Amino acid sequence: MSDTLSEDTIHESLPADWEYDGTEILRTVEFDSYLDGVAFAREVAELADEAFHHPRIVIEFRAVTVAFTSHEAGGVTEQDLELAARVNDLD
Numbered sequence: 001m002s003d004t005l006s007e008d009t010i011h012e013s014l015p016a017d018w019e020y021d022g023t024e025i026l027r028t029v030e031f032d033s034y035l036d037g038v039a040f041a042r043e044v045a046e047l048a049d050e051a052f053h054h055p056r057i058v059i060e061f062r063a064v065t066v067a068f069t070s071h072e073a074g075g076v077t078e079q080d081l082e083l084a085a086r087v088n089d090l091d
Helices: 007-013 034-051 078-088
Strands: 025-030 056-059 063-068
Antiparallel strands (some): 056 063
């Protein structure tokens, strides 16, 4: 199990466009159409499944919110930050 990161470390290491809400890191990405968002969510799901680390994904009409936390560790870990950076490479 990975160690949770301090709030300062999380803020210093957050990839572009991500925020920390005290329990998880999250990003909302907007799209031109609903199906573009669904396609993005599928890419995120495939990336996460490969890493066996599954985010919360919320699909709305033209936006998708992705949120990472490590439940077994009780907070945000290095793996969460690494996967967030990889999600940024998808859009």
